[in-house]
Amino acid sequence: MKEFILSGLVNGLAVGSIYALIALGFALLYKSTKILNLAHGELVLFGGYLAIALTQFVPFALAVVLTLLAAALLGFTVERVIMRPLFGQPLLSVIIVTLALGYVVRGLMVGIWGGSTRNFPAALPGGTLRIAGIPIQSVGVYSAATAACLLLVFWLFFRYSLVGIAMRAAANEQLTASTLGVSLRRVFAYAWAFASMAGAVGGILLGLWLGVNFALGFVGLKALAAVILGGLDSIPGAILGGFAIGIIETIAGGYIDANIIYGFKDITAFVVILLVLLVRPYGLFGTEHVERL
Amino acid sequence: MSLRPSGDFKTTYVQDMAILDTRFYRIGFGVLLAGLVLAPLWAGRYIFLLNTIGIYAVGACGLALLTGFTGQISLGHAAFMAIGAYSSAFLSQALRLPFVVALPVASFITFLFGIVVGLPSLRIKGLYLAIATLAFQFLTEYALIHATGGIGATTVPPVSVGGWTVRTDRQFYYVVLVLWVAAGVFAANLVRSRIGLAFMAVRDRDYAAQVLGIHLLYYKALAFGIAAFYAGVAGSLWAHYNRLITTEQFNVGASIDYVAMIVIGGLTSAWGPHLGSAFVWILSQGLRIIAPTVLTVFPAFGKIATPLREIVFGVTLIALLIWEPGGLAMLLRKLKRKLDLWPFAY
Numbered sequence: 001m002k003e004f005i006l007s008g009l010v011n012g013l014a015v016g017s018i019y020a021l022i023a024l025g026f027a028l029l030y031k032s033t034k035i036l037n038l039a040h041g042e043l044v045l046f047g048g049y050l051a052i053a054l055t056q057f058v059p060f061a062l063a064v065v066l067t068l069l070a071a072a073l074l075g076f077t078v079e080r081v082i083m084r085p086l087f088g089q090p091l092l093s094v095i096i097v098t099l100a101l102g103y104v105v106r107g108l109m110v111g112i113w114g115g116s117t118r119n120f121p122a123a124l125p126g127g128t129l130r131i132a133g134i135p136i137q138s139v140g141v142y143s144a145a146t147a148a149c150l151l152l153v154f155w156l157f158f159r160y161s162l163v164g165i166a167m168r169a170a171a172n173e174q175l176t177a178s179t180l181g182v183s184l185r186r187v188f189a190y191a192w193a194f195a196s197m198a199g200a201v202g203g204i205l206l207g208l209w210l211g212v213n214f215a216l217g218f219v220g221l222k223a224l225a226a227v228i229l230g231g232l233d234s235i236p237g238a239i240l241g242g243f244a245i246g247i248i249e250t251i252a253g254g255y256i257d258a259n260i261i262y263g264f265k266d267i268t269a270f271v272v273i274l275l276v277l278l279v280r281p282y283g284l285f286g287t288e289h290v291e292r293l
Numbered sequence: 294m295s296l297r298p299s300g301d302f303k304t305t306y307v308q309d310m311a312i313l314d315t316r317f318y319r320i321g322f323g324v325l326l327a328g329l330v331l332a333p334l335w336a337g338r339y340i341f342l343l344n345t346i347g348i349y350a351v352g353a354c355g356l357a358l359l360t361g362f363t364g365q366i367s368l369g370h371a372a373f374m375a376i377g378a379y380s381s382a383f384l385s386q387a388l389r390l391p392f393v394v395a396l397p398v399a400s401f402i403t404f405l406f407g408i409v410v411g412l413p414s415l416r417i418k419g420l421y422l423a424i425a426t427l428a429f430q431f432l433t434e435y436a437l438i439h440a441t442g443g444i445g446a447t448t449v450p451p452v453s454v455g456g457w458t459v460r461t462d463r464q465f466y467y468v469v470l471v472l473w474v475a476a477g478v479f480a481a482n483l484v485r486s487r488i489g490l491a492f493m494a495v496r497d498r499d500y501a502a503q504v505l506g507i508h509l510l511y512y513k514a515l516a517f518g519i520a521a522f523y524a525g526v527a528g529s530l531w532a533h534y535n536r537l538i539t540t541e542q543f544n545v546g547a548s549i550d551y552v553a554m555i556v557i558g559g560l561t562s563a564w565g566p567h568l569g570s571a572f573v574w575i576l577s578q579g580l581r582i583i584a585p586t587v588l589t590v591f592p593a594f595g596k597i598a599t600p601l602r603e604i605v606f607g608v609t610l611i612a613l614l615i616w617e618p619g620g621l622a623m624l625l626r627k628l629k630r631k632l633d634l635w636p637f638a639y
Contacts, residue, residue, distance in 0.1 A: 082611055082615065085615045086614065091366070091420065092360065092552070093556060093618050095420075096614065097610070097615075100607040101607065102607070104603070104604050104611070106600070107601070107607065110600045111600040111601070111604065221431075228421075263435070263438075263439075266435075267435050270427075270428035270432055271428075271432070273424060274428045277424070277425045277428075278416075281416060281421050
């Protein structure tokens, strides 16, 4: 039992770091544009599929860079072509449009590269490592390390760079930021690009670990759970939520899956969503919405 | 706003309350109804398409009441349809109840589920409610897969009404048509009643409605209940029509289709759900027909044939919403206004 929990903790942290990265993109987009992007899973899918296709022609590192550029381009395009005309439209229309966007991206990915699981060429050393006596696939360790580095890079970017500060300002209070000369359009465009890039990196990391197939898109829903747990408009919350979902899914989901009902692991995230929404709808770190008439 | 001929004034309350208030609408509706009743004559082998459109229009009517009129976003409507379908299957298969009993009972069971799901909506709002209903959708799917033993497939006996057994699509069409028209008329009238007005007050600002004396919990739960009842009718019809139901027919994709239908049709229009259902199903049927042709012209598309529906569906949805966020009902209204005034600009 102790072994199971420790192993769940280590593996959960590793997969949770990737969830955290994906959730970060999700929360960032929501915070700056107030759009609940239900196509986020498809952005993850996009990263995974494109990187795998590119590794057939170029070395792995170059493929990752190209994928990130493509993801940023996709983000900019989506913002410019689809989201900008819909600015100010009702919530539901925007949600439906993100769902439709997800359909298009998933359809294109599966249509071009097929639905079967594909694996990256062995770019990273394989085998299993032992951390404090707990076996874990070494790919998982590298993914977790990469995700942690990227989280740090994102944090530095938002802390010190001009674009990052402008984005935080816009997220904090759109109107005020706008009067002080922050271009909201540019902020929205950057938010989409970053969300898309975070998703793509998540797709590559998960793809290295588990292989790429269309089921990768469902990771977007786990990121949703992470964001709900942490609070929709809190970026640290999204990161912590990602780790928490990774651990809960691996330990609680894995335990129930093996001992009580089969197949529970995949819906753990939704049980968490429902529980959090019932107990604390604004999440752990989200701002509580006080309504006034 | 509709333009009316001069001298045509409303002089009684009955005239004022009429849904079909001009001769144009009355004749138009009569022609539409006649066309639908005679559909087996002109629809040919596409009668199955009308059946599907009708069944989904019933479900979409319920979602329109919930989302369009009460403002509660639900991404789990297909889960209610699944509950209706499976309870209907259970009632008519295991308990041997006839269709005319199984359908209302199954719908009532779904209604109860709707009330329960609606209770948290007092606390969870907007986007959060959308996410909660999405979670409900996945949990229901999961529960049904396990309750039916892994496969999730269940067979349903054919409909028989008073000793007359429905065997073909054409015969089933009339079963659908009766319920379809009834559901549409009931929804159109409900939104003008005390309940419907309360729904709209809740949608526009729930706390303000509460201050005006509208019991929020009651009306929100009722809206979920009614929406679920509609979905239950649709699910029960679907189960008896297909005779073999699987959980895949009611997955999250179907829920999204439902929301797409009411948004495409027009959220706050009585015609919206019907137009939306017709649009979505005619589009996917059209794609199924032209897909082989596209493949012969562009053989390079070979791999993309299956997801073609998803891509075209998504692109159409995005284009339509950017072009006219009010949906098809708004497009029709604009068209009518243009025709009313033609050839003048205003």
